[in-house]
Amino acid sequence: MPDRAPQPVDRQLPTDEARDLISLVRDIAQREIAPKAAEEEDAGRFPREVFALLSESGLLGLPYDSEYGGGDQPYEVYLQVLEELAAARLTVGLGVSVHTLASYALAAYGTKEQQVEHLPAMLGGGLLGAYCLSEPSSGSDAASLRTKAVRDGDDWVITGTKAWITHGGIADYYTVMARTGEEGPRGITAFLVPGDAEGLSAAAPEKKMGMKGSPTAQVHFDGVRVSDDRRLGEEGQGFAIALSALDSGRLGIAACAIGVAQAALDEAVAYAAGRKQFGRPISDFQGLRFMLADMATQIEAGRALYLSAARLRDAGRPFAKQAAMAKLHCTDTAMKVTTDAVQILGGYGYTADFPAERYMREAKVLQIVEGTNQIQRMVIARHLAGPEGR
Structure with missing residues (x-):
C-alpha cells in the first residue's frame, strides 16, 4: 500500500x-x-x-x-x-x-x-554530490586509506578504490580523500573530482537489505587526473577536513533517523486505532499503549538532542561530542521504534503491504553509516575521559 x-x-x-x-x-x-x-x-x-x-x-x-x-x-x-x-x-x-x-x-x-x-x-544548479572516504579495507579506520594522489606537474593523478559510496556512479562530483604523503592522518588530502573525469568508474550497486532506491557502490579511480586547483585545503589537511565534515554529517544522520522513527510511529498509531480485537481497538490495551508512549518519548528525546547539538554548531561552539551522542541515540531509537512498529502491526507488519517492515530494514543502516555507533561511543568517551591508552 x-x-x-x-x-x-x-x-x-x-x-x-x-x-x-x-x-x-x-x-x-x-x-x-x-x-x-x-x-x-x-x-x-x-x-x-x-x-x-x-x-x-x-x-x-x-x-x-x-x-x-x-x-x-x-x-x-x-x-x-x-x-x-x-x-x-x-x-x-x-x-x-x-x-x-x-x-x-x-x-x-x-x-x-x-x-x-x-x-x-x-x-x-541541479548537481548531485558524493563523499568518498571509506575503502574496502578501511571503514572505521579511515586514516589507513590507500587511495593515492601523486603530483604530476600542475596536476594530481588519483588511483585507488572507494567503497560504500552513496550516489556512487550517478553523482556529478565526488569529494575524495586520497593519500598524498606519509602514512596516517597527516598524509591525506581532499580533492573535488568531477563525475565524468576520465578514469573514474563505478561498480554495480550493492544489493542491500534496505535503501534499495539509493545506489551504494564502489568507485574506482584509474589514474584520474585533476588539476591542483581542485585540491581542497592544504596538502595533508584532508583527514581533518573529513572529520570536521563528519561532525556535521552525523547530525544529518540523526535527523534522518528521527524522521524514519516518526513515520513508523505514525503508522503504528494509525493501525492500532483501526485494528479491532476482542471487540475494541487494540490501542485500548495498556500493553500496547505503553509501547506507543515509549516510542514517542524516545523520538522526542532524540529530536531534542539533535537540535541541541545543532544550536551549539550554529553558535560557533564545539559540538563534536553532542553530534556523536545525537547520532548514537537517534539511530538506536530508530532501530527500536521501527522494530516495535512491526510488532504492533503483527503479521501485517512483516509483510510488504505496509511500510513498517521497510522502515525497520532502512533504520539498520543508520547505525552503521558515517561512523558506526561503536565508533560514536569511542568519540564520546574520548571527550569524557581522554584518549585511550595503548
Whole structure:
C-alpha cells in the first residue's frame, strides 16, 4: 500500500521564513515523495527528478551561504527539513544529507576562487554530490586509506578504490580523500573530482537489505587526473577536513533517523486505532499503549538532542561530542521504534503491504553509516575521559 503522508510535527522554528520553508518541504513530501516511496524502493529506482525539484526549490544548499546559491539557514532549521524528507522517504532525506556532506569541504575550506567557480552549480544548479572516504579495507579506520594522489606537474593523478559510496556512479562530483604523503592522518588530502573525469568508474550497486532506491557502490579511480586547483585545503589537511565534515554529517544522520522513527510511529498509531480485537481497538490495551508512549518519548528525546547539538554548531561552539551522542541515540531509537512498529502491526507488519517492515530494514543502516555507533561511543568517551591508552 502507498506510504502514509507524513504527519505534521509540532516544531519550534526560529523565524517565519523557517516556518514557510517547512511548509514547502511538507507539501513536496506529501505530493511528490511519499506517494511513490514504496513502489520506487521496491523497484530500486533512484528519484533523480525529486532531487532536481529540491534543487530548483533551493533545498539542496540550505546551510550554506546565499552568495553561492545556498539558503543561509541555520543547522537547527536544515536538520528539521531533513527529518521531514526522511519521514517521507529515507532515500531522499539521506541523499540530501550526503549531498550536503559532499559540499562541505569546498564551502568550509575552499578558496574564494574555488567557491565562486563550483559552489553555485553544486548548491542550486541541479548537481548531485558524493563523499568518498571509506575503502574496502578501511571503514572505521579511515586514516589507513590507500587511495593515492601523486603530483604530476600542475596536476594530481588519483588511483585507488572507494567503497560504500552513496550516489556512487550517478553523482556529478565526488569529494575524495586520497593519500598524498606519509602514512596516517597527516598524509591525506581532499580533492573535488568531477563525475565524468576520465578514469573514474563505478561498480554495480550493492544489493542491500534496505535503501534499495539509493545506489551504494564502489568507485574506482584509474589514474584520474585533476588539476591542483581542485585540491581542497592544504596538502595533508584532508583527514581533518573529513572529520570536521563528519561532525556535521552525523547530525544529518540523526535527523534522518528521527524522521524514519516518526513515520513508523505514525503508522503504528494509525493501525492500532483501526485494528479491532476482542471487540475494541487494540490501542485500548495498556500493553500496547505503553509501547506507543515509549516510542514517542524516545523520538522526542532524540529530536531534542539533535537540535541541541545543532544550536551549539550554529553558535560557533564545539559540538563534536553532542553530534556523536545525537547520532548514537537517534539511530538506536530508530532501530527500536521501527522494530516495535512491526510488532504492533503483527503479521501485517512483516509483510510488504505496509511500510513498517521497510522502515525497520532502512533504520539498520543508520547505525552503521558515517561512523558506526561503536565508533560514536569511542568519540564520546574520548571527550569524557581522554584518549585511550595503548
